[in-house]
Amino acid sequence: MGKPTGFIEYKREEPQERNPLARLNDWEEYQLPFPEEKLQVQGARCMDCGTPFCHAGFELNGSASGCPVHNLIPEWNDLVYRGRWKEALDRLLKTNNFPEFTGRVCPAPCEGACTVAIHDPAVTIKNIELAIIEKGFAEGWIVPRPPRLRTGKKVAVVGSGPAGLASADQLNKAGHSVTVFERADRIGGLLMYGIPNMKLEKRVVERRVRLMEQEGITFVTNTEVGKDITMDQLRSEYDAVILCAGAQQQRDLVIEGRESAGVEYAMDYLTAATKQLLNPQTGESNLSAEGKDVIVIGGGDTGADCVATALRQRCRSVVQFGKHPRLPDKRRPDNPWPEYPHVFTLDYAYKEAEAKFGRDPRRYSIATRKIVSDAQGRVKALHTVDMEKIYAPDGSYTFREIPGSERIWPAQLVLIAIGFAGTEEKLLSHAGLAHTNFKVNSAYGDYRTNLEGVFVAGDMRRGQSLIVWAIHEGREAARACDQYLMATANGAEKAI
Template identity: 60%
Template sequence: MGKPTGFMEYPREPKHERSPLERIKDWGEDHPPYTEESLRQQGARCMDCGIPFCHTGKLIAGMASGCPVNNLIPEWNDLVYRGQWEEAYIRLAKTNNFPEFTGRVCPAPCEGSCTLGINEPPVTIKLIEQEIIDRAFEKGLVKPQPPPVRTGKRVAIVGSGPAGLAAAQQLNRAGHAVTVFERSDRIGGLLMYGIPNMKLDKKVVERRVKLMADEGVRFVTETEIGKHVPADRLPKDYDAVVLCGGATQARDLPVEGRSLQGIHLAMEFLHANTKSLLDSNHADGTYISAKGKHVVVIGGGDTGTDCVGTSIRHGAKSVVQLEILARPPDVRAADNPWPQWPKVLKTDYGQEEAKALFGQDPRRFCALTKRFLGDASGRVKELHIVEVEWAKGPDGRFGPKEIPGTDRIIPADLVLLALGFVGPEKPMVQQLGVKLDDRGNVWTDATKMTSVPGIFAAGDMSRGQSLVVWAIREGRQAAQAVDRYLSYGDTVLPP
């Protein structure tokens, strides 16, 4: 441990960001840099505690506690404090295939379980992770790692999101010939089209994809398995198949007026926006524009925040974000102790920007949408909402209960449904004949194999909607299982 008293000497460095009113003028993720001294001080705040919870990667009370990919956080924090950036990168690369992604988009469950966070602001683990990998790329330390020997085995991976990419990179490095099928025109899955550019610059994704291609991974775009290629052909053409298609079936809101024009699923909105931005800088007009509109985002998660930030950059007239849950507390509640994920109010970039632009936080908590109202042309124009309170029902479970007299009508020219996802789309999995679990996800055993021998599944497709970092972990685990399957019980891959 380099600085035993660092956590007492140095405060947590506030996140460096451009002002909200400045950054909404573009789609860049650039922010003011950190000095070398500042970063080393932030690394010095790591206590190197006797039992670090930051890298445990456990589920506690249904939420992530610690890093799901088991990053060696105390080790590389100490190396950053000492200025040994190359060694820090080597440690980081041992556990995380894509720290440039998690360092940008992960909600950092590691920080939620940081021991220092018991009574002080936690270590800036996420920031340090991003700085390590970004500096490694700048210094040319991140190089293609093609396998020295090929095994002659062929693996097909369906889906190029974080789980698919992690599985592909690991299996390729084990010497197998890997082909990744992606139905979109660009590789990356939700990393490419589900997360806006100002949160994850697509050049960062493309840089990693090129690196993997240089290592020998074959990418096939605009090819949907089950549509362009019969799903049952894959087990015949490949020695193993890994399903990483994600949980892309969105949860809808089947209330009165849902068929009105101007109501869209969040991913329709976000996907079209990023594609148009990359194709033509929005000159082609092939996206759902929020310009000059009263926008209502229904859903309070990360996807909802991305819809808020995107709508603001389009030039929305107003933005309201509805959340059926109650407002979280400002500090941990008694039933939410460390090292659980802290269920406290967090104000993300989209809410910050809306507050700066419109003068108030766009979120309305405990709000239930009862119906959509339209104009004479069949376009949505208003929402009918009512406030709810959460109370126990006859079965003992908490649920929303309408509060009489709280009905309201709010204007809405564009409604974006960011209500999460209910599982994978079914055509491909039905063609393959794999078993589903009781939630509609692809069932797998402890080795990530499905009910069909030789077919594996990982990420949201088998886990359900989750975090990028969980997808990377699952991709790595599936890769190890596939390598064992192809190598008769042996493997050269870590979990």
């Protein structure tokens, strides 16, 4: 601990953001670089706790508390404070395969569990993490490091999101030959097509993919298991298979008028926007929000990304519906440290909407009753009613409609962003799997399926979750797969 009184002397500072109105004219990342000298001061705020909850990484009351990949946060905070950046990078890469992703899009449960955050604003852990990895790339410290020896074992990884990439990276480092299969036309899963460019520029994803290719990993795109290649083929051609296909079965609304044209899934909309950005000539532009009144149903991060995307497409107006009340400004008594803090924040998308239209686009405690279409079958309006959240003594709750609160909202584009129900059933059926084979009945840390030599990780195993949980699961599934492979190699010692 280089500065014992740092958390007392220095206040939390965060990187500045580009002007909200100006950045609506492009798709570049909205945050500005943080000066190195300020980052060193922020590193000095770390207390080097005797028991550092920031990297504990467990679930508490349904949310992550601390870092699920167990980053050695106090160690690299201290090294940054001392200006020993390369050593900080070495510490960071011991636990996190992709800090350039988590440093941009992780919600930072580490900061919610920071000891400083009991009474003061947390250490800026996420920003320091991002600065370390970006300095590593800028200084040329990050170079391809293919394994010196190969084991002769071949592994197929299905899905190239953070779990699949983490599995592939770990197994490749262990000397196994890894091929990653992706059904989309580009590698990255939701990193590529689910998270918009202004939060995670696609050059960052492509930079990491190029590095992994140079280290010996093979990537195969436009290949869907069950359509272009079978599970039987994978099992016969490879010594093991890891399934990291995500939880891409989107939840739907079951209400009158759902079939109206212009009512779309949020992820389809975000994917089309990114494809259009990456390839304007052939991208999908039919889902544009230009000139439309847009309503986003769902109060989470995906909904916020839809708001920001619609603003860049020059929508006429945008509103985001959430069924829950507005979060409090400070932690409630039933949300104590070190739980993830469920408090009100103004995300990048809401700042932009406020700058454009003069108000936060979110509407709370609201339910959509029906969707109304015009004579051509296109959506023209939503009917809603306000809701009251009623709590029972045991902490459970129900929602009650408020009489007289009915309202009609004009809309020509409605985006459904109410989460994901799990892995698409067609893949599970083709592979001969069910969720009970690897999720409900599996103990924590068991990444096997009912199929010999087939493992599962990420959202496909645990359901919709955070990028850090996906990376953690990918690493742990790789460990389990490696143990299986080396146990079948004449009793050879495991490589990971």
